[in-house]
């Protein structure tokens with residue numbers, strides 16, 4: 031099956047609707063069509079190579095065409111591609127559940143599968159609501175989440191990640207959560223020093239929970255790094271305070287590690303930096319090494335036990351998807367976890383992260399328009415501002431972020447901005463010299479576009 035680039039461009043323009051994309055802009059540009067991948071590089075239909083600077087939307091772990099993952103997929107194809115988990119179990123999903131329970135915080139021993147980060151969150155929210163109802167605490171129907179949280183795009187997930195700019199269209203059917211301001215908010219927006227920002231964020235959470243703790247089903251947080259907000263980092267100390275608040279108000283704690291999970295922050299899971307024991311953990315993206323759509327909601331036994339009852343009482347969790355626990359995806363996920371151990375990925379990330387921090391100081395910090403550099407492990411956001419001293423943001427109409435990524439692409443690098451924040455989130459397999467290329471090329475693109483602004 032071969033198609034010319036022209037043919038593909040034509041079909042894409044006529045038939046495809048791209049996610050998170052103003053299609054009017056898309057249709058005015060020449061699309062980049064990826065045909066192959068090799069290690070940390072993407073290769074387009076014309077054979078041009080691009081360093082994958084955002085790990086194919088934050089999910090690729092070991093690079094593209096990783097031999098062990100390709101083989102795991104092929105081997106599973108020779109057994110079975112899919113069988114349902116409704117009324118049946120399958121081998122890879124069972125093995126994976128055991129392995130996830132082994133590496134997760136010890137509070138979490140039960141795995142409910144789905145196929146996207148948003149569905150992992152949706153499941154956690156529904157489980158929380160049903161849990162409280164089963165316990166006779168029907169008043170616990172509210173959620174508390176962080177300002178500018180992102181938990182996915184299904185309606186429940188949008189409720190806890192509500193942003194008026196993007197979501198007012200759906201407002202009539204949503205119930206936005208009560209929002210608490212993260213430490214970043216106080217540090218960046220209000221210009222507080224880091225210690226004071228941390229204290230202000232904890233005080234804000236205490237105030238909100240004092241007001242609505244008794245009707246709160248769960249607090250949901252992206253631990254350590256609010257990715258889609260523009261890499262809003264949390265300092266050590268914030269998560270334990272939130273965990274303590276959840277306990278004090280008797281509410282559940284859901285940690286959404288769809289982005290931070292599987293090594294990105296320098297531990298397998300971000301909650302492990304501070305030994306947090308959530309009631310639920312949402313996983314996706316890197317769970318298959320970035321190969322296939324699979325997600326998991328890990329749940330505590332205490333919560334699970336509440337759902338056990340005679341059939342005729344209808345207390346089961348009535349939720350499932352056709353491809354829940356898909357054997358191909360689960361087999362690749364098992365191979366992914368084996369690689370984490372065999373290739374000592376976490377130690378490697380810690381080394382690379384230290385190198386990335388040095389490179390950022392060297393290349394980004396001196397730039398006139400760098401306002402802030404935020405990092406946890408191999409997750410980095412470089413916030414660009416028109417005026418550094420006053421922290422004046424660029425006007426969205428200037429499209430500073432998208433112009434920079436276009437410039438980077440001309441130099442063989444694929445990255446994606448979040449507004450005026452340039453995101454770097456390479457595959458965990460990135461080599462030292464590739465990391466240097468990533469940072470130097472990004473800095474070059476920033477300089478070219480922001481000079482004279």
Ligand SMILES: Cc1ncc(COP(=O)(O)O)c(C=O)c1O
Nearest residue numbers: 146147148180181182257288289
């Ligand atoms: C923290 C977090 N939760 C949930 C999601 C949604 O995941 P998906 O796009 O797989 O639905 C994302 C995606 O970026 C995310 O960063």
